[in-house]
Each structure stands twice: as structure tokens, then as C-alpha cells.
Amino acid sequence: MGLKRRPVIVGLTGSIGMGKSKISDKFRHLGVPVFDADAAVREVQGPGGVALPAIETEFPGTTGPSGVDRAKLGAAVFGKPDRLKRLERIVHPAVGRMQQRFLRRNRSRRMVVLDIPLLLEGEGWKHVDLVAVASAPFHVQRARVLARPGMTQEKFRNVLRHQTPDSVKRDLADVVIETGRGRLLTFRTVKSIVKAMR
Incomplete structure (x- = not known):
């Protein structure tokens, strides 16, 4: 009896403003399920969220019919490590639990991607087969982040x-998947990962 095959799990991570979402879109475009x-x-945390x-x-006082009030919850935990840990x-x-359901749904696929911002800050990296890091030069990252609504230098x-x-x-x-040196390079790197993993 042969061993059951499971998907190759790619853990995608990267700091804020490094272009992870765009990379995830490219994986999806190539038919790879992304969590x-x-x-x-x-x-x-949204309406009716568990x-x-x-x-x-x-x-x-930080939640309501629309789910979490992000401003109120942010004020409650911002700069307070103990409260952030509680959250x-x-x-x-x-x-x-949602991630485990995703993996069960896609257990017959050749590969899947887990898009996890804090993959390397926690222990998530221990449960993936390959760690892919989205990266861009600091000046590109900074410009992207500060262009976001409500973002400040302090935040x-x-x-x-x-x-x-x-x-x-x-x-x-x-x-490493470069996102600050042109879309073509980014797409080629993603495509090469998909080809190699398959």
C-alpha cells in the first residue's frame, strides 16, 4: 500500500507593505489554493464572528453588530503587550481551526499556500515545507505603508x-520573492515555485 500524498505546504510571509497580497493573487492565478x-x-472578528x-x-465596549470596532480595540491594545497577548x-x-479546515478541504491538491504575516515570529514555520518571504527595499515598503489610510509614522x-x-x-x-523590482520578476519567481513544488 502506497503512502498517502499530502499537499506541499508553502508558508508565505513578509513584513508590512512587502506585497504579500499581490503574491497570493499570483499563486491563485496559477491555480494554487491560498489561506x-x-x-x-x-x-x-466580523459580524457574527466566533x-x-x-x-x-x-x-x-469594543464590539457591536458590525463586529469588532477596530479603532476601540486598537486603542485598548495598542502599545500594551499584555493586552495584545490576551487578544x-x-x-x-x-x-x-479555520486553517485546519482549509488544509482538510485541499488535502488532495499538490500544493497549498498559507499566507501568514507572523509565520516566523511564532512557530508556524515548523508546519510548512517551504518558507517564502516577500521582500522589497525599505524605501518601497515605507512608501506603500504610509500611503494607507490612517497610517502614521508612529504606527x-x-x-x-x-x-x-x-x-x-x-x-x-x-x-525570497522580490516585489520591489518589477512585477515580471515577482511573477517569474512565483511561477518557478509552483513548477518546482509540482
Whole structure:
């Protein structure tokens, strides 16, 4: 009896503004299923989200009919590591269950991508076959992030403080996907990963 084949799992990560979403779109374009951890967080915190009751209990007044009030919840945890940890203990298990359902649904595929911003900050990297890091020069990253609505220099610096530096992520990567040197290079790299994994 042959061994059951399972998908090759590519863990896609990268710091804020490095172009992970565009890379995920390219994987999808090539027929590869992608689990978007950020989208999963929005779902569990959105209207009717499974994490809402626990969030409201822990941080009263931060949720409503539309789900989490991002401004209120942000104010409750911003710059407060202990409160952020409490929030993560609510949200991460719910997202983890969604990820497991995604993997079960796609167990017959040749490869899947887990798009996880904090893959290298936690232990998610232990559960993937290949770590792909989205990367761009700092000036490109900075321009992208500061162009976002509501983003400030202070918020940008705070996010960077909580993320592993890009240079370290590049060193830990099995493959680096450049996103600041033209779309063609990015697409070629993604295509080469899909070809190799298949």
C-alpha cells in the first residue's frame, strides 16, 4: 500500500507593505489554493464572528453588530503587550481551526499556500515545507505603508517593532520573492515555485 500524498505546504510571509497580497493573487492565478490568515482574522472578528463574545468579555465596549470596532480595540491594545497577548489567545485558536479546515478541504491538491504575516515570529514555520518571504527595499515598503489610510509614522514604527526585521526573514527564507523590482520578476519567481513544488 502506497503512502498517502499530502499537499506541499508553502508558508508565505513578509513584513508590512512587502506585497504579500499581490503574491497570493499570483499563486491563485496559477491555480494554487491560498489561506489568508489576515482575512481569517477579519472573519472571526466580523459580524457574527466566533471570537466576538470572548473579545467583548475581555475588552468591554469594543464590539457591536458590525463586529469588532477596530479603532476601540486598537486603542485598548495598542502599545500594551499584555493586552495584545490576551487578544491573541482569543483570536489565534479560532484562526488555527479555520486553517485546519482549509488544509482538510485541499488535502488532495499538490500544493497549498498559507499566507501568514507572523509565520516566523511564532512557530508556524515548523508546519510548512517551504518558507517564502516577500521582500522589497525599505524605501518601497515605507512608501506603500504610509500611503494607507490612517497610517502614521508612529504606527508604522510600532508595527516594525513587533515584526522580525526583513533582513532576518530573508536569511530564514527558503526562497525570497522580490516585489520591489518589477512585477515580471515577482511573477517569474512565483511561477518557478509552483513548477518546482509540482
